[in-house]
Amino acid sequence: MRANRGMELPEDFWIPVPLDTNNITSLSPFLVPQDHLGNSATFYAMAGFMFFIFVVGTGINILTIGCTIQYKKLRSHLNYILVNLAVANLLVSVVGSFTACCSFAFRYFIFGALACKIEGFMVTLGGMVSLWSLAVVAFERWLVICKPLGNFIFKPDHAVACCVFTWVFALIASLPPLFGWSRYIPEGLQCSCGPDWYTTNNKYNNESYVIFLFGFCFAVPFTTIIFCYGQLLIVMKMAAKAQAESVSTQKAEKEVTKMVVLMVIGFLVCWLPYASFALWVVNNRGQPFDLRLATIPSCFSKASAVYNPVIYIFFNKQFRSCIMTMLGMGGGGEESSTTQSVTEVSKVGPA
Template identity: 25%
Template structure:
């Protein structure tokens, strides 16, 4: 019994030591914070919040009210839009955290809860993008495997499991996050304890490397299939499926989806790798500039809530549905 208490105390003391060292590093990093960049950071987050809420709300409404938009792809886009819409409101907590409120009022519990909920919603979006890539691959390469009559139930089951997996992925991170008060700011982020370092190495692989590999592989095969089909019909002279630049449009969409995933989540992946390789006892360039890197990474991650509605606008069908929705719901009859 005494040995168990001794081990528990040792773990607690070790964690406290890491927290104190990490606070010292943040003290040095935040002391170099430039006032104009803080203003830029706050302004950018407010703009992302407004654009994210408006864009994702419109996406949800257009897909919900237009029956022609009730397709497998749009079910997943609807799920992603709901997730991005919800997570956009968590951005306000993240923004106010730099002023000390509301963390000063609700403390470490709110920090952990906010990090956990944001983690679920971000994981949901990442998993949805990967599942959507697999769905498109099956639809193009093996369309007979998809039962049209049961697709609604199948998609709902898949979306349910996406949320379950997102929950499981986010849960361990709760034990790596602490609220640190540094120079009048409340920093709610990961403390690089040995457990946190190992976990971030694993999550970097699970939440970025594997999904990116799936996206690149699936969309490359889809593009190859579309190009091959296009070439075949061009040689045969058939005009049934020859719709001009359809293959170019698919390739552009493929590139946009893959590049957007990399742009939004590469900095967060890099942050996870830095945490995984971090040695708080050895000063380094990214330790001295951690505050700046954290702000840039935060902007990038939150920008994903704006980017998904923009990618939806690449679809001619979605633009027509948006126009019809706007004319029906908002445009005054003349």
Template identity: 25%
Template sequence: RFAHETGPNCSLVVARAVPWTHFGTPCDRSLPCVDIHPYTVQHSQYAMFLVNETDAVLLPAARTGEMVKLLGWNLPPEQMHLVHEHWKDFPAPPYFMHLLLALIYFVLMNLSLIGNGIVVWIFTTSKSLRNGSNMFIVNLAIFDLLMMCEMPMFLVNAFSERLVGYETGCAIYAALGSVSGIGGAISNAVIAYDRYRTISNPLEGRMNRVQASLFVLLTWLWTLPFTVLPMFNIWGRYIPEGYLTTCSFDYLTDDSDTRVFVGCIFAWAYAIPMVFICYFYTRLFGHVRQHENMLKNQARKMNIESLAANRNVNAEAAEIRIAKAAFTIFFLFVCAWTPYAFVAMIGAFGDKTILTPFFTMIPAMCCKIVSCLDPWVYAISHPRYRQELEKRLPWLGIKEAPDNVSTTESKQTVVSEPPANAET
């Protein structure tokens, strides 16, 4: 923001995009503690003047005498290279905005820690829940907990009104967001594949723990390219964004390299998982509908109206339940990452002027909110998980009926056994 040429008693300050007329006449008393020398030089959009304050970083508003702070006003000059030029023309937000965001993030941090922590605890300590499919739910909860690890850093940044840790802090914050975001997206796709495979082929479609472990490893490997490359400035870079209290990959630099990077990360972290999710849930809906029609036709051929009605109700209930869960999963994914993808694509290919600091803070908050909701969507609807919650945390007031599937299977087994004296 400022270029300093320091002398013994004064410094030459170059203030960007501030017309020289904003500084009034020489010795303007509306500028406290600043003695403007009797000349002012106009050069393009820069105003040059001599002051007796070496740290003069506050600019007066036009003809009002009010001091206006721009974004990055409290960063040392040697760290200003981290801030993109796009943000340097925006006024710094009032302190209460930082406090409001800190309060929201504090609530989200606790909700995420409690919800995802309970998911990891229950699914890893209950023998009845240790199967391949549930490993994906635990994996998603771990990614959400990683996103929660960003929030303490954000609280410190918000109270400080700047990025604490500068380049190192920015890299850590952005890397946590990259791993948790990309990992959560591809985990949603893996869960969609597992649910489709399990329901469409219940006898042979269930994954064992070894197969599930390989898919879990794949989700972590999927996060590496677009986390490591910007961290070490191999391709892309991490920079502050919004109120300069959060960090993400650079989507503002106007060159072909940045645009290609943004296009690739858009496809890798958003488009490909979205295609997988849509494909597998569409196939799942088709399979459920086909199975329902098969039950109706079978009951009609057997001329058993009561069985047809019973099967119809059960099939309809199953379809509605799967439809709700699938739509909720898809809706949460869209709500979490579409705003961020939208901002990144505008920054790289569109009109950057609409990307205000407040506007770019919204996508990050959407991702944090969804990371808190994931355990409720993926785990609370799980009957056996609810039974474990009822057993271990009765004060939650959760009431879950016994597992109907297990009960039905046991009854069918008993009925199918022939009597001991059947042959006599």
């Protein structure tokens, strides 16, 4: 399937197949099922997957926010950032996954062009907040455990400032397509919307926007995460070596190593397919690609609404304990979290 180079493209969508007719609206993703892109089973399978992400992602993130409101002991500086992450995930699951589920079920974007722009903006905003929140969590752990600023204390005010920072940076990334730098159009199988990284329309400067997103919203957060967690692992190994006889220290070191590996893998699963595929399309204009494959990266990014809280929230024993208590499953006796244990054993690290 190739882009229609040299052809006047409609303002609100892109036709990803060669046309033999001048009536390009006859295949509009806002008007007719996109059966020319895939069979019905593919669309219905994606609808089922999006429904799962919508139900589970919405439930987990609402539970996380509600649990924090109910239990004062959860209102620590780190948990502020985790709740910020939950709010961003909730935005993606409620707006993005629900809209995609309905559209896949009907096999086209049934809500219209304006809703496409709104959905594209809201999902991009939530995704960018989520992405930057992951970097902020890593940065906070680096400050608290590795102590690069000596006795600097990370306070709730700092956590609130970090949360505001994530939304400001997310708005910087998600607003431009609404004002002419790129645009939000149906992507993949045309049942969900995102930035236009398909076309070479110079009017929108799509290539420069995709490169901006890749550098500003993927490379920078990913570098931050790798650096901060790399330093954390070094400090933990130093602590484990200095306290070789301590069973609790050795256990904490193993827990943190597992947690860091899961966090990095989770980040890559969320965002690497999307960033890589968009960059590939920008650098390989005119090359054929299967729109069904183009849908997969988008779905992975939306699925972050489920596995982000599983990794970041349920790895926190305080959160896990309070959620179990809230659901009537006991577990109220656990007060400490993995990260709190890490902070204790890392006191042998650099001051």
